[in-house]
Amino acid sequence: MRKLVDQPSHKAEHSPLLRSEKHESAIRQVSGSARYVDDIPAPASLCYASAGVTNVASGTLTSLDLSAVKRSPGVIDVITISDIPGHTDIGPVFGGDPILLDKEVKFHGQPVFAVLAETQEQARVAATKATMTFAEAEAILTTNEALAADAKVRPTHEFGRGDVSNTLQTAPLTASGHLSVGGQEHMYLEGQVSLAIPEEEDRISIFTSSQHPSEVQKLVAEVLDVKLHRVAVDMRRMGGGFGGKESQAAQWACLAAVFALRTRRAVKMRLPRMLDMQATGKRHPFENDYEIAFNETGKMLGAKVTVSGNCGHSPDLSDAIVDRAMFHVDNAYQLGDTHITGHRLKTNIVSHTAFRGFGGPQGLIMAELMMDVVARKIGLDPLSVRKLNLYGEENGTVTPYGMPLEQDILADLIGKLEANSNYWQRREEVKAFNAASPIIKKGLALTPVKFGISFTAKHLNQAGALLHIYTDGSIQVNHGGTEMGQGLHTKIGQIVAHEFGVTLDNIEVTATRTDKVPNTSPTAASSGTDLNGKAAQNACITIKERLAAFFAEQFNVPAEDVIFAAGQVSAGGHHLPFTQLIQNAYMARISLSATGYYRTPKIYYDRETGSGRPFFYFANGAAVSEVSVDTLTGEYTLDKVDILHDVGTSLNPAIDRGQIEGGFIQGMGWLTTEDLRWDDSGRLISNNMATYKIPAIGDTPAHFNVALFDRPNAEDSIYHSKAVGEPPFMLAISVWCAIKDAIASLADYKVDPDLPAPATPEKVLMAINAIQNAGGEQ
Structure with a gap:
């Protein structure tokens, strides 16, 4: 039955696949009717949360007086870390990210307490009225200071091939240098926002602008000290993410959830732009060094590269981010003998996080710098040097990590x-x-x-999907990816429409929900369509196999000959409209719902040997x-x-x-x-x-x-x-x-x-x- 898998190499007639179909929300977005978290109609009980933050970068909290906050007009509730019923550390992979300050100041602008009020303005005004004193300590604010102090959030990692030290000593020509690579603010149009609605008993619904609803579900459950199945997270669309809502959207959802269960009222927490920029991480700044060996023609013989990522105060996703920087210092070039080192440095600034490219750009730029340096040294055009050193049959095709x-x-x-x-x-x-x-x-x-x-x-390279066909032939699909403007839902719709041979308007891709597809990975690493598209396709194939078997039985034709195209199901000269087949299948008690699952093959990486296929x-x-x-x-x-x-x-x-x-x-x-x-x-x-x-x-x-x-x-x-x-x-x-x-x-x-x-x-x-x-x- 796997013959039903169609791998088109050209535009199939009547299929929307491989065509420039418009974004599924384009008209709604242009007209202003596309609904984001802040556009959800307000529940009758809605109130608003805000946070009070530190004004020092390092030290300890010695006193906190919240009496003026509590007396501020409209205030309903105020919480500190001692009021959190469950876990207080919401680090996504490793520990180090307290939901609110726990005595030790991590960075300037760290949330110390949260306040709930009747209006958004009242909450934000009240958050400014706390009296806080700190015993300040010396702060580490730059990558170079962290290097000097050997301050790290995770251990240094190294890999390479050959004896680069000997190559550097014996090469005809060498060069060395340093490059400072700045960070970057995500500047999504829609800021960080979450809405928490209490349900029966300890159950809760969360609407959040997050690239990782399953992580929000997990952290909210841990913070509330409830099982994950009590928490449902819904994410229809984001107004941009770029990595800034992969791990760092969870804190605001967690705080809203705590207030919601304490007060039994719906709670929204939306950060104003300045606080959003102050309290959330950015692209990692890097300080990078290189030593290279090459000959008179510009051919690379060896490279020793050190990338030093400024991770901020906690690990967050920095281990993988610095790894990816290391994996990309070669870019398109065979560098010869190599030794690549990656430092994960700790500073007293906001914890930096994922950003489009996930560390890759901060490493890849080093390859282009090295090509330019070689070109200037030997008097060639940089393009000639780039082409000379490209991976290929002549130079070899194996990367520094094997x-x-x-x-x-x-x-x-x-x-x-x-x-x-x-x-x-x-x-x-x-x-x-x-x-x-x-x-x-x-x-x-x-x-x-x-x-x-x-x-x-490796474990994140998996995805699931849930697909339903209704008796009128319309199709609804849900998957674990999130839509942030990049057109993921549009492509999933095209895939499903193509598989069943129907038009795109027959497909509805619904909001990402943790109670429909569980244990999902973040929409990141450029893998949204790769993973979720395959999962959706596999769900389609499961139902198509059932329908093909049913059609084959009705018309006495081989099931493997059944074709779904142009709104028809056909085989052996027999045809049925797709909608008619669905109605017949329903009456014959054929299941019209299926899950799909996909995991990426072939990938592995051994950190001990520094080699593999990541x-x-x-x-x-x-x-x-x-x-x-x-x-x-x-x-x-x-x-x-x-x-x-x-x-x-x-x-x-x-x-x-x-x-x-x-x-x-x-x-x-x-x-x-x-x-x-x-x-x-x-x-x-x-x-x-x-x-x-x-x-x-x-x-x-x-x-x-x-x-x-x-x-x-x-x-x-x-x-x-x-x-x-x-x-x-x-x-x-x-x-x-x-x-x-x-x-x-x-x-x-x-x-x-x-x-x-x-x-x-x-x-x-x-x-x-x-x-x-x-x-x-x-």
Whole structure:
């Protein structure tokens, strides 16, 4: 019966699969009728929670007077950590994340208590009225301070291949350096928000803007000291997540739940933007070091790379995040002998967390830096050095952690983009422009991406789905993934519609709920469609096998010949409308409901040996960026972008292009304008939209071409597609490299500029001045 599994390589007539179907919520979102957590009609008993936070970064709480808070107008209840009935540590993997302050201050802005009031304004005003005193202690605020103090949230990990120390000693040419890589605020349009509604006895319903409803369910149950089956979590859609709602949405749901059961009233907790930015983690800042060995042609012989992640005060998801940074320092290149080290450093700032790319960008940028350094040292164009060192038959296809590339498409993809973007012609035009332009300098860069797809925590690579067919032929599907604007529900709908041969309007993808599909993984690691699409498909196959057997019995045809297409079910010259078959099956007592399950095959990783196959496959892409830099001010514009990206067989080309464009722009923000700043006390000062700059529409280049690299995934992913959420983010490294290329023109391309990320105009100007003051020499 497995013949029923259809792996289309082209658009099937009448099927919505492989077509640019619109996002399932597009009209509702544009019209304002799409319902988010804060739009749910308010229960009659609704009240509001807020939190009071610390104003120091390190020390201990010596006194806390909440009397003024309790007297504040509208206040219903106030809680501290002593009022939590169950677990007080809500760390997602390892301990270290108290739900409220437990004497020891972890960071500036840490929640100390929570207050419940009749209105949102009353709750927020009351939260400011506490009197708190602290015995302050010296705070560790930077990665370098943590390195000096050997302060870590988790042990250092290392892996590699060959004898890199000997290679560095004997190589014809060597280079070394350091790169500061900044963090990034998620800046989701919808902030952190949860609504808790008490049900009978100790049961509770939670509506939350979370990428991981099952984790919210687990932590709420533990905090309330009840079994998980007493907690139901519902998540219809988020207004953006980007990783910021993977682990750190749970705290606010837990606090709302405690209040809800204490008062028997519905409780909403929605963070104002400034508190949201202050109290939730960001992309990890990194301080990275490298030593490389290469020869006169630019061929890499060895690399020793250390990545040091600033994890904040607790482990959160940092172990896996730093692992992924380590796994990606090679990017698309065979580095030769390698030794990769990853530090997980502890500081007295908010605990950093998942962000699109999950540490991969902070590692991958090192590969591109090393290629640029080699190119400048030997006087070649950086693209020539990149192509020389690509993984492939000549250089080898085994990564520093022992995983082979089973589908080697990098050279072909880069070659196509190189030709289609007229890279070499533009290189000559850029050089000619720079020779004639004393102030404005242009830069050009082509950089590739090789990004591993799978959760590095093996157990998370699983998914479930629940599918019902109703007697009118309409279909409802529920799965464990969450919709945050990326089009996951749309693709799941397309998959189900294709499997049953019906139109997309016959499919309803319902809100993610823990009482429909249990024990789900977060929607992260670009695996939402890979995992949940396969689970939904498997549920379809189960019901199709039942229906095919029933049809075969009715018409005396082989069950394996039954076809579902164009609203009909057919075999052996016999046809029935799909709806008629469903009605007949119901009358014959054929079950029209099924669960589906999927787990990713082949993956494993041995931390003891530092080797394995942590990824099911790699997604690839490449981008050409062209910039103009004002050497008097450090200001720059992104003039042109050409992208060729590998999504395997695209399930929905329009959505995939949208993800590529959005990922690129968000990555550009990380590397150019988004500058996180803390003051000397550990207080976040880039805490609002006036002090933190994300890319605006004016930063988008007028010339912005995106093409899909049309080649099916060699692995058995859903219809041989590839993940598209995170990989395009790193295409924006081409912008950073192009800015460096423009600055390097001041030294006749013989010096690779020292340019930390984000490359704000101030930092660009400092890099320009450093090269000019050095007379073009390092």
